[in-house]
Amino acid sequence: MNTDDTITALATPPGIGAINVIRVSGEESLRVVEKFFRGKEKLEKSSSHSIHYGKFVDENGETIDDVLVAVFRKPNSYTGEDSVEISTHGSPLISEKIIGVLIENGIRLAEPGEFTRRAFLNGKMDLAQAEAVADVINARSEASLRGARNQLDGILSGKIEELRQQLIDVSSLIELELDFAEEDLEFVSENETIEKIQSVVNVIEKLLDTFRFGRVIRDGVNVAIVGKPNVGKSSLLNYILKESRAIVSHIPGTTRDVIREEVSIDGILFRLYDTAGIRLTENDVEREGVLRSREAVKNSDLVIFLNDVITGFSIELYNEILQLTDSSRVIKVMNKIDLNRSPDGNGDAQISALTGEGVEKLFKIMKEKTVGINIFSERSAVVTNIRHFVALKKAKEYLLKAVETVKNGMSGEFVAVDLRNAESSLGEIIGTVATDDILNNIFDKFCIGK
Ligand SMILES: Nc1nc2c(ncn2[C@@H]2O[C@H](COP(=O)(O)OP(=O)(O)OP(=O)(O)O)[C@@H](O)[C@H]2O)c(=O)[nH]1
Numbered sequence: 001m002n003t004d005d006t007i008t009a010l011a012t013p014p015g016i017g018a019i020n021v022i023r024v025s026g027e028e029s030l031r032v033v034e035k036f037f038r039g040k041e042k043l044e045k046s047s048s049h050s051i052h053y054g055k056f057v058d059e060n061g062e063t064i065d066d067v068l069v070a071v072f073r074k075p076n077s078y079t080g081e082d083s084v085e086i087s088t089h090g091s092p093l094i095s096e097k098i099i100g101v102l103i104e105n106g107i108r109l110a111e112p113g114e115f116t117r118r119a120f121l122n123g124k125m126d127l128a129q130a131e132a133v134a135d136v137i138n139a140r141s142e143a144s145l146r147g148a149r150n151q152l153d154g155i156l157s158g159k160i161e162e163l164r165q166q167l168i169d170v171s172s173l174i175e176l177e178l179d180f181a182e183e184d185l186e187f188v189s190e191n192e193t194i195e196k197i198q199s200v201v202n203v204i205e206k207l208l209d210t211f212r213f214g215r216v217i218r219d220g221v222n223v224a225i226v227g228k229p230n231v232g233k234s235s236l237l238n239y240i241l242k243e244s245r246a247i248v249s250h251i252p253g254t255t256r257d258v259i260r261e262e263v264s265i266d267g268i269l270f271r272l273y274d275t276a277g278i279r280l281t282e283n284d285v286e287r288e289g290v291l292r293s294r295e296a297v298k299n300s301d302l303v304i305f306l307n308d309v310i311t312g313f314s315i316e317l318y319n320e321i322l323q324l325t326d327s328s329r330v331i332k333v334m335n336k337i338d339l340n341r342s343p344d345g346n347g348d349a350q351i352s353a354l355t356g357e358g359v360e361k362l363f364k365i366m367k368e369k370t371v372g373i374n375i376f377s378e379r380s381a382v383v384t385n386i387r388h389f390v391a392l393k394k395a396k397e398y399l400l401k402a403v404e405t406v407k408n409g410m411s412g413e414f415v416a417v418d419l420r421n422a423e424s425s426l427g428e429i430i431g432t433v434a435t436d437d438i439l440n441n442i443f444d445k446f447c448i449g450k
């Protein structure tokens with residue numbers, strides 16, 4: 001992909017709106033836009049971050065629209081290049097015409113994510129921050145937005161850079177020693193080396209641990225509501241959604257298909273799956289439903305195991321669920337407490353899907369089970385991206401290998417290689433090491449104009 005030509009794209013969503021914004025970035029931006037802009041000031045003479053009102057005309061000098069042109073001069077722009085943003089009336093016809101004129105004059109239509117890719121290539125942001133741009137745009141809950149903001153602000157990048165520096169420091173000592181091999185000088189003891197590497201490993205492990213909730217911050221938490229027929233699973237779904245989404249009836253076996261709905265609770269996106277009550281059945285359709293309930297348990301981050309006070313806590317079904325998922329993911333809930341039967345203690349929460357009693361407590365448990373208690377208030381580094389998770393794991397493996405190498409008394413050269421590999425795995429996260437493949441993978445998922 002060419003990176004020194006000038007690109008353009010519509011930056012606002014396609015369709016009709018109040019305003020559309022067309023972005024132009026690259027050497028030729030000002031010169032080409034100037035040709036078709038009729039305003040008071042000359043764009044090419046104007047200072048960075050200035051806004052100009054005028055008309056945008058076509059090749060024949062006919063007005064396409066009244067526009068506002070914002071001028072950004074390199075390096076003080078999003079991409080780090082000379083850039084122009086043209087605001088027009090929000091008609092797709094107008095933006096198409098203007099982009100058409102620009103393209104006729106040697107400007108190229110941008111690929112998805114190309115503006116941000118250039119921002120990365122020009123050092124305006126590192127790779128983790130560039131990825132955070134997409135996360136900010138795609139954030140669907142308060143928590144995912146906060147996580148993405150955090151990453152865009154460079155919290156994760158800072159941490160990674162710190163670790164890289166520590167590794168570089170250890171490597172340079174080892175390499176220095178290699179240079180003086182004949183003199184048999186020791187700049188750093190084996191124990192010290194191991195200690196330093198181990199302290200990096202410890203931080204990496206902490207970061208890896210954050211991925212569990214980091215992922216759900218970004219993508220949402222999958223919650224399966226499962227239990228025997230008629231315990232009130234669909235009633236609970238409806239209560240949480242505040243609408244009558246799933247059919248509720250006194251007949252056991254009402255729900256057959258898995259019903260999926262999203263709800264934001266305290267800023268966290270939960271994806272709820274109401275399932276068919278699990279029991280042995282002769283009915284083919286219901287049996288398929290029960291199979292799907294079991295699948296839902298397997299694929300969920302959390303399971304609300306629902307029972308009711310009429311039939312009591314089902315130990316057999318609980319044991320069956322534990323075959324499918326880890327007990328730490330299961331919340332045992334007793335429903336229909338409004339019926340005032342004696343509670344049987346077997347549960348993390350007692351609720352009534354009819355009156356809503358106890359549901360707040362259930363929400364609290366759902367939150368704690370997924371994200372811990374205070375995570376969102378902290379400005380700490382959180383890994384939300386699988387690519388970062390994989391790179392961190394790789395780095396950790398190289399470091400553990402380095403420790404072994406030191407312990408086995410092998411030559412510093414081998415240790416240096418492991419350390420360099422670890423360091424470049426960390427570098428992948430922030431893009432100090434970035435192949436075209438990595439970049440394509442990341443930016444292809446962006447929208448055009450970003
Ligand atoms: N008193 C009382 N009745 C409830 C409560 N929750 C559900 N019910 C009733 O229990 C019956 C079954 O409710 P559903 O929500 O359909 O139960 P389900 O678990 O989805 O049942 P299946 O889809 O058949 O597995 C209905 O008659 C509900 O009105 C509750 O908290 N209190």
Ligand SMILES: [Mg+2]
Nearest residue numbers: 233234254255
């Ligand atoms: Mg149901």
